[in-house]
Amino acid sequence: MVADPGSAAGPADGGGTEAEAKRAGVDPAEKVVPPRSSPDDVLRVEHISKRFGPVTALRDVNLHLKKGEVLGLLGDNGAGKSTLIKILSGFQKPDGGQMFLHGKPYAPKSVDDARAQGIETVYQDLALIDELSVYHNLFLRRERLLKPFPLLANRQMKKEARTALDEIGINIPRIDVAVARLSGGQRQAIAVARTVNGDADIILLDEPLAAMGAKEGAQILDLVARLKEEGKVSIIMILHNYVHVLQACDRVSMIQDGAIAYDKPTAETSVEELTDIVVNEYRRAREETHEEAEAAKAQQAG
Amino acid sequence: MASVAGGSTAQTPPVKAGESARARRPSVGRQLLERILSLREGSIIVVTIVTAIYFSANTSSFFTGDNFKTLLPYFAPFAILAAGEVFVMILGEIDLSIGALYLFAPILFYKLDASAGLGLVPSVIVALLVCAAVGAINGFFVAVVEINSFVTTLATLFAFEGLSLIVSHGTPVATPGAAQHTTTVNVTHVVNEHKITLPEQVHHISTFASVFGGGVYSELIWAVVIVIVLQIVLTFTRWGLYTVAIGSNKLGAGEAGVSVKAIMIRNYVLCALTAALVGIFEAVRAATVQPDPAGANEILFLAVAAGVIGGTLLTGGSGTVVGALIGALFLGVLKDGLILQGVNANYLLFYTGLAIIVAMTVNVYVQRRRRGHGG
Numbered sequence: 001m002v003a004d005p006g007s008a009a010g011p012a013d014g015g016g017t018e019a020e021a022k023r024a025g026v027d028p029a030e031k032v033v034p035p036r037s038s039p040d041d042v043l044r045v046e047h048i049s050k051r052f053g054p055v056t057a058l059r060d061v062n063l064h065l066k067k068g069e070v071l072g073l074l075g076d077n078g079a080g081k082s083t084l085i086k087i088l089s090g091f092q093k094p095d096g097g098q099m100f101l102h103g104k105p106y107a108p109k110s111v112d113d114a115r116a117q118g119i120e121t122v123y124q125d126l127a128l129i130d131e132l133s134v135y136h137n138l139f140l141r142r143e144r145l146l147k148p149f150p151l152l153a154n155r156q157m158k159k160e161a162r163t164a165l166d167e168i169g170i171n172i173p174r175i176d177v178a179v180a181r182l183s184g185g186q187r188q189a190i191a192v193a194r195t196v197n198g199d200a201d202i203i204l205l206d207e208p209l210a211a212m213g214a215k216e217g218a219q220i221l222d223l224v225a226r227l228k229e230e231g232k233v234s235i236i237m238i239l240h241n242y243v244h245v246l247q248a249c250d251r252v253s254m255i256q257d258g259a260i261a262y263d264k265p266t267a268e269t270s271v272e273e274l275t276d277i278v279v280n281e282y283r284r285a286r287e288e289t290h291e292e293a294e295a296a297k298a299q300q301a302g
Numbered sequence: 303m304a305s306v307a308g309g310s311t312a313q314t315p316p317v318k319a320g321e322s323a324r325a326r327r328p329s330v331g332r333q334l335l336e337r338i339l340s341l342r343e344g345s346i347i348v349v350t351i352v353t354a355i356y357f358s359a360n361t362s363s364f365f366t367g368d369n370f371k372t373l374l375p376y377f378a379p380f381a382i383l384a385a386g387e388v389f390v391m392i393l394g395e396i397d398l399s400i401g402a403l404y405l406f407a408p409i410l411f412y413k414l415d416a417s418a419g420l421g422l423v424p425s426v427i428v429a430l431l432v433c434a435a436v437g438a439i440n441g442f443f444v445a446v447v448e449i450n451s452f453v454t455t456l457a458t459l460f461a462f463e464g465l466s467l468i469v470s471h472g473t474p475v476a477t478p479g480a481a482q483h484t485t486t487v488n489v490t491h492v493v494n495e496h497k498i499t500l501p502e503q504v505h506h507i508s509t510f511a512s513v514f515g516g517g518v519y520s521e522l523i524w525a526v527v528i529v530i531v532l533q534i535v536l537t538f539t540r541w542g543l544y545t546v547a548i549g550s551n552k553l554g555a556g557e558a559g560v561s562v563k564a565i566m567i568r569n570y571v572l573c574a575l576t577a578a579l580v581g582i583f584e585a586v587r588a589a590t591v592q593p594d595p596a597g598a599n600e601i602l603f604l605a606v607a608a609g610v611i612g613g614t615l616l617t618g619g620s621g622t623v624v625g626a627l628i629g630a631l632f633l634g635v636l637k638d639g640l641i642l643q644g645v646n647a648n649y650l651l652f653y654t655g656l657a658i659i660v661a662m663t664v665n666v667y668v669q670r671r672r673r674g675h676g677g
Binding site (some may be wrong): 089091102112115121123127128129130131132136140141142145146150151152209 | 540545550551555558670
């Protein structure tokens with residue numbers, strides 16, 4: 001394992017060709033983007049692996065994130081995107097590998113610990129508490145309290161929530177209703193707003209555009225663009241739509257079989273190329289299944 | 303109730319232009335009714351009032367000061383038990399072991415005071431601490447080992463009711479500090495302008511007993527204070543907020559950084575404490591410690607019923623402590639009213655069952671209407 005990645009290879013540039021070369025290889029074990037890093041990386045992930053019993057969710061993940069960068073994470077269902085996000089956010093612990101935050105070793109003990117270190121997550125569908133009001137959701141685990149008795153400062157939270165939502169341009173008519181009564185898009189917007197509202201400098205978005213209409217989705221992408229412009233936070237977002245990736249992200253990484261198999265700036269790629277990779281993956285998977293079936297048949301016959 | 307609200311429709315005052323939105327509402331009476339019904343406890347408040355009016359109309363002795371004192375023990379202990387149970391129910395869990403701790407706490411209290419000579423108040427405190435530890439064990443198995451809460455607390459219910467029988471040898475004993483002293487005092491009456499002095503018996507109980515359940519209003523005061531404090535905890539503190547969050551979306555609360563297990567264990571400890579406290583109160587009030595698991599089980603189910611009738615969901619995510627108090631009051635009014643009406647003791651439980659179903663049906667109907675109004 002690389003113990004001191006800070007002094008390893010200089011600023012990443014040849015990533016594309018490397019990935020291209022890997023793509024040609026048939027052995028999936030070789031299709032791994034190696035750890036690369038540069039001094040301005042806020043987050044580096046090296047050789048992370050994670051197993052759940054007999055299932056290997058992550059094999060060997062290497063990832064880096066620059067300050068102010070928006071990284072799009074692509075991958076098939078079950079490729080390990082959500083597992084990676086959960087490890088980064090401290091919800092699960094990796095079995096192997098190392099992570100570095102601002103150049104220092106990063107091993108969050110819990111979600112709270114990760115948050116204290118500046119990494120915040122919006123989870124797929126899980127982020128909000130249906131029975132709680134919009135403003136209680138926005139302030140969950142960051143409640144404002146009265147003095148001297150530590151009671152909830154509801155009035156202050158309502159006011160701050162309204163300001164925060166206005167600032168990032170999310171239109172919610174009433175902030176004192178339970179979020180169960182809001183639309184899917186509004187809920188997702190609030191979930192994103194919650195992370196932005198915190199003091200995070202790295203935000204992880206797990207499918208922020210799921211369950212969202214075009215108009216609401218555009219709102220979230222606008223929000224990401226505004227955050228990118230400000231340049232204070234770095235963002236990793238899991239997306240499915242390649243057009244969204246090219247529109248919102250600076251760089252795109254693709255997870256296949258529990259490892260990053262492709263990593264390129266969005267400026268150097270296209271919807272066609274991304275589609276190509278996935279089509280090839282499906283073709284290869286089909287061939288493998290076919291070969292296995294043939295082998296099984298042969299065995300039966302023999 | 304609808305006719306009461308409708309009756310005042312004609313009295314709607316003329317409204318200013320700025321209040322046009324309000325003008326659409328038919329009347330002040332209806333507005334008030336809607337305001338009450340928009341509370342989570344609203345429907346059971348209405349049901350309880352209607353029940354009380356019914357008994358007042360049918361039984362002359364219902365609406366009297368003396369009867370209020372009779373009513374107290376029918377509801378105050380259940381209000382305290384239900385207040386603790388609500389904290390577990392909002393989590394989407396249940397605590398059946400309150401029946402056992404209700405039984406076990408006074409027995410332990412007796413043993414600590416009578417056998418170990420610890421003194422009254424220290425014995426109460428140690429008994430409460432032991433029961434709190436049992437609550438923590440419940441919480442541990444539910445939150446950490448992740449055994450279904452019904453199964454976990456059913457096991458502790460059996461275990462501690464059994465332990466109560468073992469420790470007490472199944473024999474009732476006099477509650478320490480609850481003995482009643484009777485003195486004879488000469489009281490002078492004036493009858494037909496003649497002074498007559500007659501000896502009368504006066505009962506005294508110790509300060510300890512009058513504080514811990516023996517005094518007429520002792521349990522009522524405890525119930526009101528505990529309910530108010532716990533309602534404030536539920537509505538206005540992080541603890542309450544996280545309790546609702548866990549009951550509504552356990553995974554989401556965990557991912558947001560709420561320490562789910564710690565909160566769950568804490569709520570089980572709270573629930574165990576209320577059960578132990580009520581157990582000691584009732585033993586002091588009755589002046590005997592009765593090792594009676596069957597009676598304890600009935601009390602357990604009435605406490606859960608009070609919580610549910612009060613508007614707390616068994617599925618979690620929503621609940622109210624004040625509602626539990628009113629649910630307990632409803633059950634108390636019902637039992638007291640039926641007894642005053644001269645209902646045969648054998649029918650009492652039967653009618654209670656029917657009344658719970660009727661009350662819950664009204665409850666559900668009113669709540670649906672409430673949601674329909676978009677309150």
